[in-house]
Amino acid sequence: xxxxxxxxxxxxxxxxxxxxxxxxxxxxxxxxxxxxxxxxxxxxxxxxxxxxxxxxxxxxxxxxxxxxxxxxxxxxxxxxxxxxxxxxxxxxxxxxxxxxxxxxxxxxxxxxxxxxxxxxxxxxxxxxxxxxxxxxxxxxxxxxxxxxxxxxxxxxxxxxxxxxxxxxxxxxxxxxxxxxxxxxxxxx
Ligand SMILES: [Zn+2]
Numbered sequence: 518x519x520x521x522x523x524x525x526x527x528x529x530x531x532x533x534x535x536x537x538x539x540x541x542x543x544x545x546x547x548x549x550x551x552x553x554x555x556x557x558x559x560x561x562x563x564x565x566x567x568x569x570x571x572x573x574x575x576x577x578x579x580x581x582x583x584x585x586x587x588x589x590x591x592x593x594x595x596x597x598x599x600x601x602x603x604x605x606x607x608x609x610x611x612x613x614x615x616x617x618x619x620x621x622x623x624x625x626x627x628x629x630x631x632x633x634x635x636x637x638x639x640x641x642x643x644x645x646x647x648x649x650x651x652x653x654x655x656x657x658x659x660x661x662x663x664x665x666x667x668x669x670x671x672x673x674x675x676x677x678x679x680x681x682x683x684x685x686x687x688x689x690x691x692x693x694x695x696x697x698x699x700x701x702x703x704x705x
Contacts, residue, residue, distance in 0.1 A: 523622035524563045524570045524612035525554035530638050531631040532586065537603075540588035545638040547580045547610065547624070549573055554611070554625050570612035572621070582610055583641070586628065603628045 528551050532543060550571050553564035560566040573580060584605060604625050611622025634640070 520620075521614065522611075522620045523614035525622040525625060526551035526570045526572060526611040527554045527557065527625050527627065528552070529627040529629060531629045531633075531635045532638060533632070533634050533640075534630040536634070536640055537586050537589040537628070537630050538591070540586050541640050542583065542585050542643050543634075543638055544581055544583045544641045545635070547572060547582050549575070549579075551611075551624075554623070570622070572610070572612055580610075582607065582624070582626075584626065589630075 528547065530545055532541075536543065550569045552558045553561065553568050553570050555561050555563045556568060558568040560568045564570050584607060587603070587605070589603070604627050607624040607626055609621045610624035613621055
């Protein structure tokens with residue numbers, strides 16, 4: 518944890534208690550100025566005695582953070598509510614380091630269960646998981662693709678054949694009618 522990086526920051530959010538029971542995925546906007554984690558806002562060398570750390574420039578767009586809440590059962594929820602804070606450590610969301618080559622600090626996110634979530638915190642639906650193809654299924658599909666051209670003739674072939682036969686029949690009937698007409702008109 519002692520690699521050089523930007524200052525660590527503290528942020529506190531309230532979430533609905535049932536979100537914690539479900540281990541919900543949430544999203545919130547990260548304020549630009551956050552409490553310095555080293556001094557908890559009291560002021561230290563890391564934050565220039567201000568107690569606060571800026572995580573982005575004034576003109577930069579707001580930063581959205583998504584985090585999956587750790588699942589809590591009822592008893593651990595009670596201990597969280599009675600003062601034991603649940604803290605999620607999120608890398609690369611804290612203060613910006615002096616050198617751009619260094620990572621940002623940690624965001625120490627305190628999650629407090631409440632009756633209702635903070636207005637800037639919202640729950641988001643998890644994206645649907647991609648369809649799972651087991652190896653066996655994938656192999657079966659491959660085998661089917663390999664066999665297909667040899668086993669089944671193109672479906673249009675029988676249709677084309679019967680059409681050709683139909684045309685031969687029509688031409689034959691017309692030819693016979695033509696011969697009959699020649700004979701009847703006395704020119705045959
Ligand atoms: Zn500080």
